[in-house]
Amino acid sequence: MEVSDVQHARARIAEALAATPLLLDQTLSERLGRRVWLKAESFQHTGSFKARGSLNWLRTASDEELAGGLGAVSAGNHALGLAWAARQRNVPVTIVMPENASPFKVDGSRALGAEVILHGDINAAWALMHERVEERGLTLVHPYDNERIIAGQGTLGLEVLEQAPDAQAILCPVGGGGLIGGIGVVTSALRPSLSLIGVEPRGAASMAHAWTQGGPARLDGVESCAKSLAAAIVGEHTYPLSRRHVTELVAVDEDAIHRAMRHLLYQTKLVAEPGAAVGVAALLEGAATLPPQGDVVIIVTGANLGRDELADFL
Incomplete structure (x- = not known):
């Protein structure tokens, strides 16, 4: 897949899907001594990047x-x-x-x-x-292992590079790998010095499992509050894209996801579902290896959860 595939996808869908906002996380920015931005896909049609x-x-x-x-x-x-x-x-x-x-x-x-x-x-x-x-x-229509799907998700990466010209790292949630694969095609072509860091829930780390096994390999089971990231196996397309374009994979546990949910709710006033909060969790836990300087962008992938589900994290 080439960056032109993503650019063509953007031209195809732009009139129906407006760019989502990039919001400054004041608390994390002060803690890290650099600007930390949240790419709020919770404001996208249907409440997520999908x-x-x-x-x-x-x-x-x-x-x-x-x-x-x-x-x-x-x-x-x-x-x-x-x-x-x-x-x-x-x-x-x-x-x-x-x-x-x-x-x-x-x-x-x-x-x-x-x-x-x-x-x-x-x-x-x-x-x-x-x-x-x-x-x-x-x-x-595969949720992530399809090049047309991946190209569409990658349009998010084009927006991030335009909105955050000083970004040197992107933290992206990983389930099946379609989103980070599409973003990786963009960043490698247009800003190759940028670190693209994938974040998985520890109980559903299917991409890390694939890296270990040398290809997509099914997990026997997945267990995480981050249900949107609970893919048991990554894709034949997404695995090689991740190997080619992703700088680092990290995992966060359930407690870290809960803390990140509360941070988003109370500190940034942003509602997010558990799978969308794992990038924030990685930063709060110091799990990711960041470049020495430059802005950091965290992809907050969606906010589709009901009242009863949200209550578990309050």
């Missing part, structure tokens, strides 16, 4: 791909993004989510017109979706 990739996929889809309807597996944010994008072309969408998926995301996806099936854990959900693809002739 609308970017979904819309790029839909706008490059053939009539044949759309004819039988679309299918996807999602912890929730891809479901919301795909349902929103597909509704604009009146294309039916079937989503299989794990049984422990966020009720807020389930209800939101259904409100956008998607058929949502709750089934087992993430591995069981994938098995059922493959059955539905065969039975119904659905076109599978």
Whole structure:
């Protein structure tokens, strides 16, 4: 994948998806003695960055791909993004989510017109979706391991480089690797000196597992409050992109994620879901190796959680 793929994606989706704001985190900036910015994808359509990739996929889809309807597996944010994008072309969408998926995301996806099936854990959900693809002739829209999806997510990276010209590090949450892969294509081409740091929940560190194994390898199970990052295996596309473009991978535990959630709520007045807070957690814990100077940007990937879910972190 080339940076031109991301630039073309941006031209394709820009009129529907405005750039999200970059907000200064005063508390972290004072603590680190440098500016720390939060890229607030919580303000994006459907409440997360996933609308970017979904819309790029839909706008490059053939009539044949759309004819039988679309299918996807999602912890929730891809479901919301795909349902929103597909509704604009009146294309039916079937989503299989794990049984422990966020009720807020389930209800939101259904409100956008998607058929949502709750089934087992993430591995069981994938098995059922493959059955539905065969039975119904659905076109599978992978949540992260698809170059059109990755290019759409990478448009976020183009915005960051424009909004933060002095940035020397980006901390990005990692689930399946689509977002950090797309950002990495951009940063390597346009600002190769920048450090791109991936942050995973310790209980779902599928990218670190892939790095150790020399390729995508399925975790036996995932366990984290950061459900949006609970991919059991990274992708055939996202793994090599991460190896090529990511400077460092770090992991944060559940307590660190809880502290980061409270920091965002009380210090920056920003609501974020657990998976979106892991970059802040890494900075609070001193887990990442930062360049000696320059601004730091943390990607806050989304804010899709209901009242009961948010209460657990207050």
